[in-house]
Amino acid sequence: MIRVDEATVVLGIESSCDETAAAVVMGGNDVLSSVVATQIEQHARFGGVVPEIASRAHVEAMTPVIRKAIQDSGVGFERIDAVAATVGPGLVGALLVGVSTAKSIALALNKPFIGVNHLEAHLYAALLDDPHVEFPMLVVLVSGGNTLLVNMESHGKYSIVGQTIDDAAGEAFDKVARFLGLGHPGGPAIDREAKLGNAQAIEFPRAMLHDGFDVSFSGLKTAVVNYVRKYPSISTQDVAASFQTAVVDVLVAKSVKAAQHIGAKTIALGGGVAANSLLRQQMTAMCAQHGWRLVLPSMAMCTDNAAMIASAGWYRLLQDGPSELSMGAMPNLKLTDRTNA
Amino acid sequence: MIILGIDTATDAVSVALHDGDVVLASSEIRSDRQHAEALTPMIDFVCKQASVELWDVGGIAVDIGPGLFTGMRVGIASAQAIAQVIDVSIIPVTSLDILAAAVQTTNEVIASVVDARRGEVYWSLYRMSDGKLKQVGKPQIGSPEMCAVDVLDRGQSTLLVGTGALKHETEFRERLNPVLPALEFADDKYSMPLASTLVEIAHERALRGEWVLVDEVVPMYLRAPDAEINWATRSAQ
């Protein structure tokens, strides 16, 4: 039996998409180091992440990224108690680089390997700075690939309350940013432009605001496109501000409904869109109004990183024990799927 | 010195340990896309078979391709990870070198030919002189026709080895049989590079000091990612 406690040091490795990352985390939330090498520039001219280019870049970056994470942590390999890696969801070829690396390090150190669900890790990103939360917790996971309202009943126990029926929130940001000529990645670009615009300028639709817990952003994106085609002289800043407000309004309203539904004590944000300044601001105001505790991830922990992988790995090890060395990549893993099945 | 060899560049996954004299232990499977699942437990198994701790290993040899991109990366990433932890250097060997070294022949030329899919092959030619193998020219990618032309240029009796050779055997025979003094195809059991041969090559190279640092291992892809090929084609128009 492996002892897992506050002194247990986990090396985390992330390679599911276009960031190669490694981090050393002690006791589940004490981040000793976190190194992220992004490939954004390598994919920029293709307008999206190219899987084969991502896989090649992961192999190139992995060794130096791990070396830096170990150096920055102030502890050596000999102090690592377990090695965690994202096994899914993500790009299969990209995942395999991190999984193979992590399993090999675990074998060489004769320490356990832990296969981590990337979506679960995003939930833990918010808890890195604030681990002692009260359950049930509503986690609003908003990224380029996901928009999930998750009921986290306890560590490792999740059910999905609501989700997008079409585009993810981050995807809507990216598509609208591209349409407005603001470049990639779209989230920060819209956020920046919106600060200079009038959020009340255009009344964009808030789809499905009053029914159920699911959300939809594809109609909103179409409305933006139609509006700008109709009024080409409209200020880009006003469009960005009005669009962003519509997205945030929907996310906040659905969060209220979902939190009430599950009797949440805490609300946490996760994923790349959790870095959006308006969303952070509105969620803060809403939680204050309802008396819910809000947990916000630091800006660096919103996007893909390995500290959240190491953290989730620590909790997984505590609850389920290690994963088999015969584990491979699970590109289509869902939040509610167990990796140690 | 003990060398750990890892080969996942084709459908085969194999691991071997060499102590400077002999192969201590080896294992292999034909896995077809289960490289990552098979490799780590296999390294563990082979070490246990030979009663070797990974910390006793003095160097790691890895097949850097050409071959299956995903498979190659599983082996390279694993080799780099272990080498980084136990702080040793790496001996990179191409799949083509391993294929050629595994076959004994009286022919003057060996052509290692690996299936590259999409109707193409990776190949390299080797010359036998005084029982020693010498690489002739650089590893290439192209149609079997282009490979055949390269073989014909030498005009000598030739042994073809590898998955690409067997897959396109008919075509090679039609092109080469009428012209070359002798033409042979190595048996299917030699068609995939294996770690047991890799460690033999690596042992010789280790003696010659042909090590690279962990960060200096470069996969031999020979083919650019599709997105870059398409991009280049579009830009050229």
Ligand SMILES: [Zn+2]
């Ligand atoms: Zn992510």
